[in-house]
Amino acid sequence: MEFWRIPFDANEIDITLGEVYILDDRCKGCGYCIEFCPRQVLQISDKFNKKGYHPPVVVNPESCVNCHYCEVICAEFAIYSVEAVSCPNKN
Amino acid sequence: MASVNRPNKQQNHPLDDLIRKDRIPHIWCPGCGIGTIFASCLTAIKECVATGKNGFDLDKFVMVSGIGCSGRAAGYVKLDSFHTTHGRAIPFATGLKLANRDLNVIVFSGDGDLFAIGGNHFIHAARRNINITVICVNNLNYGMTGGQVAATTPYNAKTTTTPAGNAENPFSLPLLAYASGATYVARWTMLHTRDLTVSINEALSKKGFSFIEVLSPCPVNYGRRNKEKPLETLKLYQEKSIIKNGADPSELDIDMEKGIILGKFVDIDKPTHSEKYDKLYRIE
Amino acid sequence: MTENTTESRVLTGEHFMTGDIACAEGALAAGCRFFGGYPITPATEIAEQISLRLPRVGGTFIQMEDEIAALTSVLGASWAGLKSMTATSGPGFSLMMEAIGLGLCTETPCVIVNVQRAGPSTGLPTQGAQADMMQARWGSHGDYEIIVLAPSSPQEIFYQTITAFNLSETFRLPVIIMTDEIVGHMSEKVIIPEAGKIETVNRLRPKGRKDRFKLFEPDPNGVALMPAAGDGYKIHVTGLTHDEKGYPVMTVEAQAEMMARLTGKIRNNIDRIIQTEELFLDDAEIVFISYGVSSRTCLEAMAMARSKGIRAGFLRLITIWPFPDDQIRALAKRVKALITVEINLGQIHREVKRCAEGKAPAYLVGHPGGTVIPPERVLAMAEEVL
CATH class of the missing domain: 3.40.50.920 (Rossmann fold)
Known part of the structure; x- marks a missing residue:
């Protein structure tokens, strides 16, 4: 994450990391999850799902902060995120 | 950058236990907001049950829908669910609730269903303060039948039955709900899904007639004829909405020029229909 | 009226009452616990009587905003597990037609009373006729079988109202009672027996495994078991053409199967239904x-x-x-x-x-x-x- 100014306690803050799951065949390709992801984690894919839509694909997995917005904006129950277990070593 | 332990086994969607998976995919078009609003409603139900407040029990939640795109919601929820006739979800829900007060009855339907053909039922259920929650997906037109003018279509908007523009003025739904006596009135858009979930949770917990209007894009029928791509509609929601809790209900006309006011407008307490009925009729 | 009540719901004794009042009393004796009404001459007295009596036996009366809402609320109450009814006359009966279709399609037990007056339209509101007989049979859209009874005296209205509830609970459908202004408003002797001597039928509710339950799977009589909302069966009830599970299926085959179920349960039980x-x-x-x-x-x-x-x-x-x-x-x-x-x-x-x-x-x-x-x-x- 890039900061305009580095907070004094930056090292102590534990940023939640997320893991995005996509149920490809449920997707209808509206693109809302891609457009409204605050961390630009997703991108439209080239592949076709069973229904002929292009589902999203995770392109920046490490950027996901598990905000769940893709999950709540999706009208198809096709995408969700879970908290990724982060290792204790922080830089 | 912290390294990540990625769980390698894919789990189920967190709402899979509340949907009839064997009926998914649903019929709603790409870009339609109904699925989002529906999911928000399911999340709110789940949260209500998880907190255990008010003795919420999943088995006692009932969803009632009328006819139309939004009316199909009842067919996808894994709860007791009733898909009734056009405009009559509210009287059906009234019968359910009065016959078994332990039920938490949610009416999930569209603007055409609830406010044109079913408008009379809406104002009377609000007037009686029937203890139910009504969620109206407002997509500004009749989607299921191919995009005709509705009681909520903005002035001058194009629909298949107003090819030169709508000559009529739309209802302001929160004002109608307020004037009819609803105890809880809110408006959100499908983009404000988190606020919406909180609002539905509050409405479900509210004793009395609660109403939430949710604006939703209808890209295939409304958007296409009014030169609005689905993402543009969502951008409009983002840029033109003003959250103003407690706003005067008479100032809630939907006007994209001035901005759409969102928020919770009414949250009052008054006795429900059943409480008043018992007081007058069940004196031992 | 001799208030010789053995059980509060049944007004046991000899009475002098109108057909409309006898109808309300018959409903209570049958176990009716919900009435959604709307005033209309010459059926109003049924609603008036039952609005007074229902809450005393734990039931609920509500006067809805129109007859469409009245019958629809009755269908909702029936799915909540209560025996439910409404009463109306010609113009209101016309408004109920769509909801009758929903009741038939979703196999919802309930009783509808039409105290007939002369029509068409507002016609002669205070004078009797028997001109809604075909509407009772064919008034709703689509094809169907329905049960319609026509009592000829206040005493018979009392008993046939009970029969109407019993048939609706047995065969899971709206049952219509066609009386008329003349019988509805005439006063005659009505003898109401003790509660224990009145035979009442209640819909059969499922007991077994909830995950395997099929909402419209017929029993040998052709009628499916009916849970109530809140019983935990997670039922889906729709007016769309549906399969035995209750799920909408938009095929010619599903329509044929559903129609066979809806009509078969009546056609195959005609001997149990017809009274002359x-x-x-x-x-x-x-x-x-x-x-x-x-x-x-x-x-x-x-x-x-x-x-x-x-x-x-x-x-x-x-x-x-x-x-x-x-x-x-x-x-x-x-x-x-x-x-x-x-x-x-x-x-x-x-x-x-x-x-x-x-x-x-x-x-x-x-x-x-x-x-x-x-x-x-x-x-x-x-x-x-x-």
């Missing part, structure tokens, strides 16, 4: 066929005819739909003429004619509505055709 009363049919050369208030005309006409040496008999229809085809076919083979007497311009007459199939001539003594048919007209018709 036969008077002097054994030696009859001419038979009057009637129902509701007009049967009283026929009783008098039959006595007059017999005193003149005409061997008249009387078939009184208590169940109108399903229609007693076989009984009328058999009669047509052995009598000289059939005369249908009804306060309309020939609705049930058409059915009688259809069943007579030319084996016996069928005649109508009808009336455009507003009053009863004098027995002299029936006698004159009998004399003319013999």
